[in-house]
Amino acid sequence: MNSPFDQSIPNLPQLGLPKVVIVGAGFAGLKLARSLRNKPFQVILLDKNNYHQFQPLFYQVATAGLEPSAISFPLRKIFHNTKNVSFRMAEVLQVDKDRKKLFTDIGFIEYDYLVLAMGADTNYFGSKNIENFSSPMKTVSEALYIRNKIISNYERAINIERMEDRKSLMNVVIVGGGPTGVELAGAMAELRNNVFPKDYPELSFKNMKVVLIEAGPSLLGAMSLEAQQKALDYLVQLGVEVYLGTRVLDYDGHEVSLEGKDPIQTQTLLWAAGIKPNRIDGLSPDQYSGNGRLFVDEFNQLKDAEGIFVLGDQCLMPTGNFPKGHPQVAQVAIQQAKNLAQNLNKLTSGKAIVPFTYKDLGSMATVGRKRAVVDLPFLKFQGALAWLTWLFVHLMAILGVKNKLFIFLDWSWNYLSFDPSLRLLIKPKYVRASERKELIEEKSGV
Numbered sequence: 001m002n003s004p005f006d007q008s009i010p011n012l013p014q015l016g017l018p019k020v021v022i023v024g025a026g027f028a029g030l031k032l033a034r035s036l037r038n039k040p041f042q043v044i045l046l047d048k049n050n051y052h053q054f055q056p057l058f059y060q061v062a063t064a065g066l067e068p069s070a071i072s073f074p075l076r077k078i079f080h081n082t083k084n085v086s087f088r089m090a091e092v093l094q095v096d097k098d099r100k101k102l103f104t105d106i107g108f109i110e111y112d113y114l115v116l117a118m119g120a121d122t123n124y125f126g127s128k129n130i131e132n133f134s135s136p137m138k139t140v141s142e143a144l145y146i147r148n149k150i151i152s153n154y155e156r157a158i159n160i161e162r163m164e165d166r167k168s169l170m171n172v173v174i175v176g177g178g179p180t181g182v183e184l185a186g187a188m189a190e191l192r193n194n195v196f197p198k199d200y201p202e203l204s205f206k207n208m209k210v211v212l213i214e215a216g217p218s219l220l221g222a223m224s225l226e227a228q229q230k231a232l233d234y235l236v237q238l239g240v241e242v243y244l245g246t247r248v249l250d251y252d253g254h255e256v257s258l259e260g261k262d263p264i265q266t267q268t269l270l271w272a273a274g275i276k277p278n279r280i281d282g283l284s285p286d287q288y289s290g291n292g293r294l295f296v297d298e299f300n301q302l303k304d305a306e307g308i309f310v311l312g313d314q315c316l317m318p319t320g321n322f323p324k325g326h327p328q329v330a331q332v333a334i335q336q337a338k339n340l341a342q343n344l345n346k347l348t349s350g351k352a353i354v355p356f357t358y359k360d361l362g363s364m365a366t367v368g369r370k371r372a373v374v375d376l377p378f379l380k381f382q383g384a385l386a387w388l389t390w391l392f393v394h395l396m397a398i399l400g401v402k403n404k405l406f407i408f409l410d411w412s413w414n415y416l417s418f419d420p421s422l423r424l425l426i427k428p429k430y431v432r433a434s435e436r437k438e439l440i441e442e443k444s445g446v
Contacts, residue, residue: 010107025047056330090106097305157200170203174211175214176213183366213243215245231367275328299355312337362376
């Protein structure tokens with residue numbers, strides 16, 4: 001294999017310990033790295049960002065409920081005073097499993113154990129138009145982009161005289177009836193009902209549609225029938241138009257084409273309809289399943305690849321209870337990482353390793369203020385108690401005392417005032433004065 005780099009990653013410490021290289025600092029990768037702190041391994045954690053992102057709360061950043069920094073945590077800070085863990089910000093390119101080398105955009109690294117925990121990206125199911133014109137929400141930056149886009153649309157709409165011309169700017173269409181889509185639809189409806197009319201009194205928000213589209217027969221397909229029906233009831237109460245059993249055929253940036261229904265005018269299509277695992281070069285086609293996940297055994301070891309393990313959304317482990325693989329949720333990733341950490345310790349001491357067994361701790365989704373659904377293995381409940389449970393579980397899962405405090409204060413203020421104060425239009429691009437002058441002259445026809 002021809003290497004894209006001829007030198008190794010510089011300035012890595014040489015500890016003389018078995019080298020564990022972890023790709024991805026999501027729930028699985030970070031849990032594994034933290035579990036191996038001060039253990040007899042040299043751990044190198046790689047990620048394209050230098051922070052961990054708490055994905056379940058992306059939708060709150062997108063709807064101005066939380067700041068991006070509240071759900072992001074610097075990786076280097078986590079491993080202060082941890083001599084056996086190093087972090088490098090890098091993008092992984094390919095792996096040579098025969099020579100046990102991993103190639104990145106900053107050089108190559110040799111490993112004893114390689115752990116792929118690269119997660120998944122948005123799945124557009126082959127539609128290039130939807131990929132080009134819709135807005136995904138798989139990263140903090142994408143969530144912030146959605147926030148900017150929504151606020152920018154209303155700032156533009158207020159300067160348009162005819163109501164008909166404003167509709168495509170004001171309507172919001174969300175595709176995907178899983179937890180992300182349901183939570184996003186509920187948050188958008190609450191903004192429409194309670195917040196935007198105060199910000200933009202000149203606009204009539206009776207004309208603004210919030211539409212949730214799901215191709216399947218129900219919302220929250222992995223949850224109980226009670227949770228599915230209650231979530232639907234909550235959304236209807238909030239004024240969300242829910243289309244079940246409806247496929248999106250196309251989107252051109254202004255109009256969503258639907259199967260069997262009239263098209264919807266919108267310049268904001270939020271895509272939460274599916275995920276596809278991230279891939280890495282250097283692996284053979286027979287190691288991949290049809291949906292792009294990598295085949296692993298009951299110990300999370302990659303098929304026909306000694307010393308390579310795969311965790312979370314990226315792996316497929318067919319078992320008796322999960323013949324099509326485990327659900328692609330955070331709890332699976334965290335539990336797999338914990339089991340692998342124990343097995344790596346057992347391997348170095350010559351003990352028998354333990355197969356992974358998933359323990360379902362339940363699932364939950366919030367649809368808005370005092371509206372949520374919770375399915376636990378022993379109990380199912382909805383309403384205000386479910387909402388408080390959702391708040392507590394997510395608050396405890398956030399990294400860092402400061403982040404927990406900030407989120408608690410934001411949630412408390414939003415509950416008491418029903419008026420989140422983070423509706424800021426922050427444009428990331430800096431335009432020099434000379435460029436601004438050129439833009440003004442171009443628009444004015446000078």
